[in-house]
Amino acid sequence: MSAKTNTRIVLAARPDGAPRPGDFRVETAPVPALKEGEVLLETVYLSLDPYMRGRMRDLKSYAPSLALGDVIVGGTVSRVVASRHALWHEGDLVSAYAGWQRYAVSDGQGLRKLDPAAAPPSTALGVLGMPGLTAYSGLREIGKPKAGETVVVAAASGAVGSAVGQIARIHGARAVGIVGGKEKAEFVKNELGFDVVLDHRAPDFAQQLARACPDGIDVYFENVGGKVWDAVFPLLNDFARVPVCGLIAHYNDANDPDQGVDRLPITMREILSRRLTVRGFIVFDFGLEEEFLKAATAWVADGRLRYREDVVEGLENAPQAFIGLLEGKNFGKLVVKVGEL
Amino acid sequence: MSAKTNTRIVLAARPDGAPRPGDFRVETAPVPALKEGEVLLETVYLSLDPYMRGRMRDLKSYAPSLALGDVIVGGTVSRVVASRHALWHEGDLVSAYAGWQRYAVSDGQGLRKLDPAAAPPSTALGVLGMPGLTAYSGLREIGKPKAGETVVVAAASGAVGSAVGQIARIHGARAVGIVGGKEKAEFVKNELGFDVVLDHRAPDFAQQLARACPDGIDVYFENVGGKVWDAVFPLLNDFARVPVCGLIAHYNDANDPDQGVDRLPITMREILSRRLTVRGFIVFDFGLEEEFLKAATAWVADGRLRYREDVVEGLENAPQAFIGLLEGKNFGKLVVKVGEL
Numbered sequence: 001m002s003a004k005t006n007t008r009i010v011l012a013a014r015p016d017g018a019p020r021p022g023d024f025r026v027e028t029a030p031v032p033a034l035k036e037g038e039v040l041l042e043t044v045y046l047s048l049d050p051y052m053r054g055r056m057r058d059l060k061s062y063a064p065s066l067a068l069g070d071v072i073v074g075g076t077v078s079r080v081v082a083s084r085h086a087l088w089h090e091g092d093l094v095s096a097y098a099g100w101q102r103y104a105v106s107d108g109q110g111l112r113k114l115d116p117a118a119a120p121p122s123t124a125l126g127v128l129g130m131p132g133l134t135a136y137s138g139l140r141e142i143g144k145p146k147a148g149e150t151v152v153v154a155a156a157s158g159a160v161g162s163a164v165g166q167i168a169r170i171h172g173a174r175a176v177g178i179v180g181g182k183e184k185a186e187f188v189k190n191e192l193g194f195d196v197v198l199d200h201r202a203p204d205f206a207q208q209l210a211r212a213c214p215d216g217i218d219v220y221f222e223n224v225g226g227k228v229w230d231a232v233f234p235l236l237n238d239f240a241r242v243p244v245c246g247l248i249a250h251y252n253d254a255n256d257p258d259q260g261v262d263r264l265p266i267t268m269r270e271i272l273s274r275r276l277t278v279r280g281f282i283v284f285d286f287g288l289e290e291e292f293l294k295a296a297t298a299w300v301a302d303g304r305l306r307y308r309e310d311v312v313e314g315l316e317n318a319p320q321a322f323i324g325l326l327e328g329k330n331f332g333k334l335v336v337k338v339g340e341l
Numbered sequence: 342m343s344a345k346t347n348t349r350i351v352l353a354a355r356p357d358g359a360p361r362p363g364d365f366r367v368e369t370a371p372v373p374a375l376k377e378g379e380v381l382l383e384t385v386y387l388s389l390d391p392y393m394r395g396r397m398r399d400l401k402s403y404a405p406s407l408a409l410g411d412v413i414v415g416g417t418v419s420r421v422v423a424s425r426h427a428l429w430h431e432g433d434l435v436s437a438y439a440g441w442q443r444y445a446v447s448d449g450q451g452l453r454k455l456d457p458a459a460a461p462p463s464t465a466l467g468v469l470g471m472p473g474l475t476a477y478s479g480l481r482e483i484g485k486p487k488a489g490e491t492v493v494v495a496a497a498s499g500a501v502g503s504a505v506g507q508i509a510r511i512h513g514a515r516a517v518g519i520v521g522g523k524e525k526a527e528f529v530k531n532e533l534g535f536d537v538v539l540d541h542r543a544p545d546f547a548q549q550l551a552r553a554c555p556d557g558i559d560v561y562f563e564n565v566g567g568k569v570w571d572a573v574f575p576l577l578n579d580f581a582r583v584p585v586c587g588l589i590a591h592y593n594d595a596n597d598p599d600q601g602v603d604r605l606p607i608t609m610r611e612i613l614s615r616r617l618t619v620r621g622f623i624v625f626d627f628g629l630e631e632e633f634l635k636a637a638t639a640w641v642a643d644g645r646l647r648y649r650e651d652v653v654e655g656l657e658n659a660p661q662a663f664i665g666l667l668e669g670k671n672f673g674k675l676v677v678k679v680g681e682l
Contacts (some may be wrong), residue, residue, distance in 0.1 A: 033636065054614070059616035060614075062615070110523070131615060153616065221611075225609060229609075240628075242611060244612050244613045245613070246613070247613060250606050250609075260603050261603060262601050262603050262604055262605075262606050263605040263609055264603075265566065265588075265606075267608075268566060268570075268585060268591075268619075269588060271620070271621040272585045272586070272621035272623075273395070273401075273402040273621070274403070275403065275620075275621045275622050275623065275626060276618040276620070277618070277619075278609075278612060278618075278619045278620070279612070279614040279616075279618040279619070279620070280611075280613040280614070280617055280618075281616050282613075282616065285616060289437065
């Protein structure tokens with residue numbers, strides 16, 4: 001074990017706007033010896049998710065910022081390769097939060113055992129992991145879609161968006177998905193079964209959205225912000241619900257305030273006059289993991305909840321893949337294959 | 342009955358910014374003869390409330406706009422002076438929505454009989470009326486104050502704000518009230534028993550608010566907007582709730598967009614990272630009137646829910662009193678005494 005060498009990717013510089021390759025640094029370091037109660041994890045899959053951009057900022061948020069030199073955080077599917085912990089055994093496959101590195105030492109907290117016979121292990125990072133739980137929780141606790149209502153979600157081919165639309169349809173609602181590009185649109189319409197799919201790159205996107213929502217919008221699952229919000233906002237019905245789980249369009253914004261028209265007063269006025277609910281949340285807020293896993297595993301098994309993965313090979317390619325994620329270049333849940341299953 | 346002459350105040354022009362006396366017109370007209378199923382109401386008290394400013398705009402909102410020439414809407418305490426309705430009798434005292442006029446014909450819909458022995462009839466327009474129900478509903482359904490939490494409300498000597506703080510304290514929360522002027526501050530502290538009262542006119546108001554909320558703000562009952570929101574926003578705790586029931590600071594805004602820094606993106610980012618709930622509502626949304634009347638009548642009787650009224654004599658003074666209301670000149674729930682009890 002002490003013969004092993006870890007490879008890890010650390011934050012070399014805080015990105016100014018869009019991250020660049022130089023903001024990341026690949027390091028090697030010896031893997032420390034295990035103490036009693038610890039396990040050594042080897043990463044099989046690393047999850048890349050937009051929230052990681054927030055951790056690279058030096059700003060107070062729901063989780064502490066990364067310090068310069070820190071290994072970048074991230075969910076993983078990992079294998080226990082050595083154990084001095086009573087509950088975990090060599091060979092166990094687990095979901096963990098080991099970050100952007102090949103090896104990690106864990107005290108066992110937060111590990112969940114995976115059964116490869118029940119679902120492909122990589123789904124623990126996507127449709128049956130945090131993104132799926134995010135979709136499920138935001139709809140269950142805030143969006144509350146009812147049969148016949150219209151639910152709109154952007155990044156609809158992505159890990160969260162694809163689950164939002166499909167779960168909305170399981171509840172009998174209409175799902176309107178927004179994507180970038182024709183290939184993604186076809187996938188969301190034909191494979192995921194959304195009722196309508198629109199391309200936000202279309203010059204008349206806002207008009208298309210209005211036509212796609214003739215009865216207005218009852219739930220807008222906010223994961224992007226930017227111009228999608230601008231197009232959605234006028235269409236929100238009285239009593240519409242807006243779970244806010246991400247604002248990817250703004251993650252690369254510099255810290256300078258936006259000049260121009262201050263839209264806050266009119267937004268508040270409309271929140272009042274249309275009795276809107278705008279509520280931020282993150283995946284851990286509601287404690288629904290068990291209920292979600294039970295429901296979603298069944299939906300995946302019977303084909304009502306489909307997913308697509310975009311697998312990048314090799315830990316060293318994580319920075320470039322992450323940069324692409326923020327530009328919408330991935331197609332499906334983005335994971336990095338770090339080691340063999 | 343046909344000998345009676347009605348006096349009514351109609352919308353003469355849509356206000357551009359703050360309303361001026363010329364935006365209102367006093368008219369006289371004959372009182373029409375009653376048809377079967379109708380009652381004739383004579384106004385005793387007319388309620389003046391900030392929401393009326395919204396009705397004077399030509400914009401879609403939760404209620405239709407007034408047309409030019411319409412009698413201005415408003416809640417009233419009225420006496421039945423003639424009846425061709427089986428359920429209502431001459432002499433009954435009722436709460437109604439008869440508007441800015443001396444006489445109104447009603448089909449009986451929406452009338453509620455008042456018992457002058459249970460509470461002074463004018464309270465049906467304030468602490469036991471729509472303003473009280475607004476405070477009660479917004480706290481019950483959105484604010485959900487818990488013991489030990491900090492609840493902040495502006496216009497704290499007004500009809501809604503005074504009830505918000507007192508009901509918050511009944512739930513064991515700390516009440517921080519914001520008012521304009523020393524006299525109102527003393528009333529809210531000494532008579533209503535708020536824990537802290539601040540004057541928004543103080544040059545260091547934002548710093549005072551921060552000092553008054555050392556553990557942050559858990560509930561901000563939004564009824565004013567403007568600079569109070571600016572001072573409150575940085576202090577909102579994770580999971581804070583913001584019932585939005587009014588934005589009086591903006592009611593006189595012209596329809597021009599606000600130039601300057603666009604605060605919407607940063608606001609949405611903070612809604613996400615602090616998991617805030619921002620939710621608009623109006624008094625009718627939750628159907629809690631019966632539950633409220635039962636609870637609040639008891640609280641008024643045992644002195645836990647106090648109120649102050651600002652009574653203006655004479656219907657013809659309603660426009661000037663309403664103009665003053667939007668400038669914060671009233672002190673307590675503003676009612677116009679139109680006729681004798």
